[in-house]
Amino acid sequence: xxxxxxxxxxxxxxxxxxxxxxxxxxxxxxxxxxxxxxxxxxxxxxxxxxxxxxxxxxxxxxxxxxxxxxxxxxxx
Numbered sequence: 001x002x003x004x005x006x007x008x009x010x011x012x013x014x015x016x017x018x019x020x021x022x023x024x025x026x027x028x029x030x031x032x033x034x035x036x037x038x039x040x041x042x043x044x045x046x047x048x049x050x051x052x053x054x055x056x057x058x059x060x061x062x063x064x065x066x067x068x069x070x071x072x073x074x075x076x
Contacts, residue, residue, distance in 0.1 A: 037069065037070050038070055041063045044060065044063060044070055048060055059074075061073060061074045061075075
């Protein structure tokens with residue numbers, strides 16, 4: 001996933017240090033996934049939904065069906 005460094009629903013602005021970290025992406029709340037890639041297509045979709053609910057614009061490379069894992073590259 002790629003996300004922008006600002007989100008209108010998170011206050012104070014979470015990325016004042018210009019570095020995405022679990023604590024500043026969630027405003028100090030628990031993270032739903034972090035430190036490991038989503039293990040299923042549903043976990044990936046859930047992570048995208050959570051970031052979007054905070055107002056982040058999220059772009060996902062999608063799911064690699066052949067290898068049953070998150071896609072590692074963007075394809076056109």
